[in-house]
Amino acid sequence: MKSIIVFFVFLFSPLTIAEANLKIFCSAKANSCLWLKERMYELHGIKSEMIVKSSGEVLNIIETGAENFDIWWGGTGDTHLKAAESGFLAPITLKRKQDQLFWSRHLLDISKGRSVGVYAGILGIIVNKKVLSDLKLDVPLCWSDLGKTTYKNQIVLGDPNTSGTAYTFLSTLFQIYNGEKIRQILPEIKQNIRKTTNSGYQAILPLIEGENAISIAFIHDVISLLDKYEDLDVIIPCEGTGYEIGAASVINSSKNKEKAINFIELSMQPNIQNLLSSDIGLQIYSNINTVKSGAYNDEKYFNLINYDFFTYSRPMVRKRTLEFWNRLD
Amino acid sequence: MLNQSKSNTIKYYFLLSFFIISVFSVIFFTIQMLNYDRERKLYIEKSTHNSLLFAAMELMQISQNLTGLDQRRSASLYAKEYEKVESEYNDVLSILxxxxxxxxxxEVKNxxxxxxxxxxxxxxxxxYLYRRNNLKVILENSLDLSTSEENSNLLNIIKLSLESKNMLALGEYYRDLSSAFSxxxxxxxxxEKIQEISFxxxxxxxxxxxxxxVNVILNRHLNDLIYKTDFLRATISKTITRDDKIPKNESHYYGYILIAIILIFITYLYTANKNLFRKLYIISSKIKSDLPISYIRIHHKQNRTKTSKEKKFDETLFNIKLSKIILDKKKSNFIVVDDENFPxxxxxxxxxENFKNLENEALDTKILTASIYDNHYFLSKKTPQNTAIFDCDIAFSVDIPNENKTILFLNSEKDERLRQNDRLNSLASISGTVAHDINxxxxxxxxxxxILRESKYLTLHSDRKVIDSALFSADKSIGLIDRLLTFAxxxxxxxxxxxxxxxxxGLYEVISFATNDNVTVEYELSKQPLFTYIDPGQLETSIINLCLNSSNAIxxxxxxxxxxxxxxxxxxxIIVEDNGHGIPKSIQGKVFEPFFTGRKQGEGHGLGLSMVYGFVTQSGGSITLDSQVGKGTTISISFSLKKT
Known part of the structure; x- marks a missing residue:
């Protein structure tokens, strides 16, 4: 019995974990996280433990104290920026910063060197055409259409408090509609919501099942499903849409900061990103020499707003935006 | 006898109690009147304060309009209007x-x-936009003259990237170009050329x-500025509405009670004690003379004292009804007429404006000093022999309840000028944005x-002719846009x-050349030289424009x-006067608007006068137009005089 206890104490001692594995919160899709873990070991011999959680959840954990974790990989940039501004992230210096595209470097700049953009994804309205036609409803073409009373109980989306996707949706609307207009549109949309889910990706599942007609998600999360589920379709709203920059950061309390930075830099090379971009995650990846995304191969997806990551990641703005949403009932 | 004495004692106590009640009522009434007077003075002070705050708010609104913050217009327009915004806000600061x-x-300083x-x-x-435009021009020329398909594909990617509106799309073009280039x-x-242009x-x-x-940052600041300006205006507006209550004169109710008591008292006293009545009469007269509104006679032809009935009528009318309506309507130009339309x-x-000259002939006038916005003249009826027709532009009228009198609120020239300026300012803002983008x-x-015209690849004369014709039209458009920009x-x-x-x-020959042969150009210049600080080129163009308009009107x-x-x-x-056909009054307010022309279609763009208006306003001057159909038009432009 004693030997068993000694074994477990050894197994979970911080020293063992720190030296053997990097502990990573991964807020990207689960299969991307798993592939990243395996590929990094295969190419560079780096062992890691991946905990898959939505970006909002990771932010909450970090804010309450995430001991023994080294890296936060993936998840919407605004949550990383908020953690950076609150002092939970360590500075990163990239050896080949010039290989990264403008948006990746931009995130590094506005986070004061604490988060770097790894991938990007575009937000869209995902519809189930069959449910819409059964209910004799039109396909929504704009964000403002989502507030129509005919879509009552037809929208499923992530909870903006925990889902980066849903927060991106909220801040996109705030950036498109200012002042009084947003006060009018958002309550109308909230009245049409059937339920909210923990993460943005989970919001697609009831749509596939035909439980509801409309969900809000990142396009790369659903593009691979379009062939399998013919009823699904992606709509780019007429007002233009927002996008996420998935970031990677080193947690301030990490005891393996150098290793962690190295992991992040290596994860931003084409030999890691190529397959993630073309086949697994399907997001737009940050290295200039990485192949193009398998999802965003059409010009129509790039009807984007000039998204202000800095403002909507500020703790006060985020708090105000979420409070505004939470108060609507 | 005893009964009579007892009856007298009762009468005495009765009278005494009446007297005491009357005295208390008089004191109470006087206090009420004094209170009302004080409240009204405070209100007048407050309303002056409020109207200044309101002016500050208006100036902030003007600044918002100038910068286009309210409509989120092109930021490039803002750069041109910045100095005006600064001056508007400095005015706001001095008011505050x-x-x-x-x-x-x-907050305004922030x-x-x-x-x-x-x-x-x-x-x-x-x-950076300027650099981008240069890049576009280079690219366009390189694209058109390129023979290689591969080259043209690469240049197309750069061209598309120059139109990018967001980071993600720009990144994808960069990726495309890098891979295609390699x-x-x-x-x-x-x-090497493509390398130079792109990287x-x-x-x-x-x-x-x-x-x-920078666009992201500008957008952020724009939202911030809109929010802060709106918030400040809303705060000021709340201050104004909170204090903007007109004090109610409720003292007249007490006055009615007092009068009723006094009347009963008088009736009783009249039969009881004439001496006491006289004493009370004196007291009551004294109180009446303490009323807060007094008349000052400035001219009275017939030297007739007004009857107390007339005085009472004027007083009630002014105090209760007239001033309330005028305050409500917030319009200071008015005339009150009776049911026969006599002022x-x-x-x-x-x-x-209208009656001063008639004062000595036909009018009985006096002035009320206790006014709110203005001094109000009272006029007596005109004598039939001296009837004059008063031509007025009525904005709207309000009947005074139960008085057989109507208040006519008139459109003053000042109001009309302000409206016209507002309209022209809005037009200038819109035209400016459009013109700037087209430019x-x-x-x-x-x-x-x-560049294309000078290209060595262009061998055919006919091709050059086509380009020349395109250049000619483009030059003409630049001229139009230029005038529109001046107006804006x-x-x-x-x-x-x-x-x-x-x-x-120096301009005489040019004007003589530009105007029609049947028109004589005359100068009447001041003897001493007159200096001003102005753009001479634009002033010349303005004068020529005015002369051309005059020439066309003749x-x-x-x-x-x-x-x-x-x-x-x-x-x-500088006054330009002609004896042409003149401009009808109905369209005089529109002549400075761009594209408004009295000429036939195709004969003019209607930008001449609007250009002059824009230039004069931008130079800090003013422009006035005086025209009578059949007699001619006089346009006067004024600038500050400089002494050298």
């Missing part, structure tokens, strides 16, 4: 300073700092990165055409000290007289 509103002052930062960012963005087999010279010293991608970054009373401005586009067209006050002026008389003398033959003088407010005036 005079009112000792320190908190508001602080706003000014933010406007200035916003302005510097716009300047940075404009520099795979292409284009010749060395062309390769080298011209660096299209770097330029676009800067533009997109009864009017505001000073109306009196000065940018036409500049690219002209540059491209000019977006034109960059180059002011200097100018002797206006010398400038006009039918068979006529004259144009150009005069210079120092006007009553010590400003330099």
């Amino acid at each position: 300073n005079s009112l000792n509103e320190e908190d508001y002052q602080k 706003l000014l700092v933010e406007f200035s930062e916003f302005n510097s960012e716009i300047k940075v963005r404009n520099d 795979m292409s087999n284009i010749p060395h010279a062309e390769r 080298g010293s011209m660096n299209a991608f770097d330029t676009m990165e800067k533009i997109i970054s 009864f009373c009017c505001s000073t401005s109306i009196f000065d 940018n586009m036409i500049t690219v067209i002209v540059s491209s055409l000019s 006050r977006c034109k960059r002026l180059a002011p200097e000290i100018v002797d206006v008389n010398a400038l006009l003398e 039918g068979e033959s006529g004259f144009i007289k150009i005069k210079t003088e120092v006007n009553s407010i010590n400003q330099l005036s």
